[in-house]
Amino acid sequence: MATAMYLEHYLDSLESLPSELQRNFNLMRDLDQRSQELLKQIDNLAEEYLDNVRGMVPERRTDHLESITKLFSKSKEFGDDKVQLAMQTYEMVDKHIRKLDADLARFEADLKDKTSSSSRGHDHDMGKKNKDKEKKRKKKEEFEDEIPKKKKKKGQLLPVEADPPLPPFPSITHPSDVLDMPVDPNEPTYCLCHQVSYGEMIGCDNTDCPIEWFHFACVGLTTKPKGKWYCPRCQEERKKK
Template sequence: MTSALYLEHYLDSLDNLPIELQRNFTLMRDLDARAQGLMKDLDKLADEYLRNVKTLSADKKKEQLNHIQSLFNKAKEYGDDKVQLAIQTYELVDKHIRRLDSDLARFEAEIQDKALNTNRVQEDSAVSKKGRKKLKEKEKRKKGSAGASSEDESKIARKKQKKGGSVTSTAASGAVGSGAQADTSALGHPADVLDMPVDPNEPTYCLCHQVSYGEMIGCDNPDCPIEWFHFACVGLTTKPKGKWYCPKCTQDRKKK
């Protein structure tokens, strides 16, 4: 029930309350007036009895005392009726107050529940948005990483390798290893390799400007523009001891 509709029903229930209160107060005022009148009569009868008690006979005394007692009982009944009406009037008003307090507590609980549900929906929405944002960022990272080629991984691995170490690279896997021996028969003669189609995205090395294959050796000159060379292209069959420099860097060193 909406607050406006509830207020309308509650005000409708209060329509008869003023009339009932007015009726009870009128009855209480009437009972009070009757009781006050009886008390005045009792005072007069009591005074008259006390003045004439010595001259009255026993039967007369008893008659007047009974009359006084009956009037007193009647006044007491009026007082009791007045108290009962006052209690009824109080309970009538208190009933509406209790109903209002109960309804207010219920409305407050409903408002709190709605606020909690609203907060929960907002939190769920925020979590969902955050999750979608993370998913989008993850997809972007995947797309970015998918664009990186295996040649970059090989180059990074070679740069991390100690200078002068041989590198084994097979056409099947493109893997890079430090100090590893490659089975060149699996690849065939270097001339056969040169006849193979070259991926334009794969980096080239050596004096022959070809991709990596077989065993390769790195120049120990950190400023060498080529860095890596095929064994066959530089006339090597095994890894030399100590430092090794490519032909170009060797000539540059001699000039110095």
């Protein structure tokens, strides 16, 4: 049951990841195409400038160079936007990896607690059965002492109640060492990634939202949107209604 619970929660957090990745990759491809088109324009203008520079008046030269400079600046902006999208995509995937590590750590800790409890319960049952066995042996000896000697026939054996075989001792599996994650347990966590607050965050406008606050990168935002904003989970709930 614990395994299914952790798996279900993690799969829910991955629900919007494919569409967010596809959107970012499409935007990066579009920016790259625009940048390539600008570079072609720059090459044409540069070639035109070199062919006609001797016959150009100073004002014409200045205007031509300014046009090339503007195209270079625009191409640089496209490149910067592409880098920002790449960093956002990396953080998007990385936060799911960190969430998986955290879920594994909690799951293995729960497993270790359950195996320890099972071991203590088994030791308690073993001690109780040993005590019961000792009591039966003493009662048997007292009963044999009270029987008159003449009523004991030679070779007669008193029936002895056989003790039930003890169950095999369960093997205890030791969870592997988990990653050391120095997170203050008293600090509240937010967002789909279940991490502490950092950077720019946005609040869900659904008053019943169980999470409330989200990191920009985790929900694919770079700037605060206009109007009301709902988190991916609340958007799905609103669609169902």
